[in-house]
Amino acid sequence: MARPQTDIEAGRQELLDICEQLVRQRGGVDLSMTELAAAAGMSPANLYRFFENKEALMEAAAGRWFAPKIAIMEEVVAADLPSREKMFQFFVRRFVRMRDEFHEDPDMFKSYLELGNEHFEVVKGYVDLGDHYLSELVVQAMDEGYLPDLSIDDAVSLINQMVVTYCNPEALIYLDHKLSEEKLGMIIDAIFIGLGRKFDAKPSSGKPHIKIVT
């Protein structure tokens, strides 16, 4: 008897659509279950049949926002590509998608950020999942001879720090015009060429390099 479960699921999806419209109209701050119930033309008691509390609603809304990003990460991690290319795809595809969402509806994008800031514990799970996939890419990169002399955790942390403006949706609002796929590619290259290597290694430009010790 899957029917009732399916009805609940369909109802949840419809309510998430309404929730999205509501966020679009009035922003994401302090959205209440009562408000959503009113917008859906149902009683609060009825709404609680679909989402047992606001956290469950927020989790479902975040799940919908993150689903395509998780799909990208899974696809890239499973791909048969060298680690540098995977690392680039891992970040650039999510960045481009996020930027599209931002350009399509900047206010909606900001409202979702507000929602995310208010319910960071929901976002946290997805951030951790991203770190998990990134650590798989780091292991492959290390197998291919990159990121020497680093622990996996340190490599994940350093890479996250170096590409943060391409991952943090907030950065799009302030830095959009300074962000590009090309620059992200150059950062990834610098990570693969230089991260974890001793600086006194001769730069590979062919130009003479005189190290001045003071």
Next chain:
Amino acid sequence: MARPQTDIEAGRQELLDICEQLVRQRGGVDLSMTELAAAAGMSPANLYRFFENKEALMEAAAGRWFAPKIAIMEEVVAADLPSREKMFQFFVRRFVRMRDEFHEDPDMFKSYLELGNEHFEVVKGYVDLGDHYLSELVVQAMDEGYLPDLSIDDAVSLINQMVVTYCNPEALIYLDHKLSEEKLGMIIDAIFIGLGRKFDAKPSSGKPHIKIVT
């Protein structure tokens, strides 16, 4: 007759002290001239003798916050050091100072961030000054053979993106435990070893590197 000017300047410094106490007590949001005048035990009309409007007050408060950071930048840029060491000092000394301020009084630090977000045009001047000094370091680095095939503007933009978590005071609030002088040093090394270089350059680890083309 420098006397009146000096008195005005002394009065401004005293009022900035009071302003700082006020921010410490009640946060930085929507601080008004009336409130500051009351805290200083003077009439608003009198306060306007020292600061002609709130922007002038905010500019002076920001000036005080940024002064030691500007001193660091000027000292580092003028130093007789190789570019890699300068670049590291340029970022690490300001980072350590900012982190000390944060640890000493986290609430005060957050209040100043609020103030800065409310008056971003005041902050903008200092950000631009930082870019100006950074571009001097970039030119020196290029002279020494680093950052090949990049324009100065692109190099400045890329470096800012790669070290943003060590410059943006906001990052301290969320990432403090993940930030360290050592990691910043590794990022700077990766910039000097790898940024602007072609990825197909052989990594300098000495390990064999097999490039898998798919």
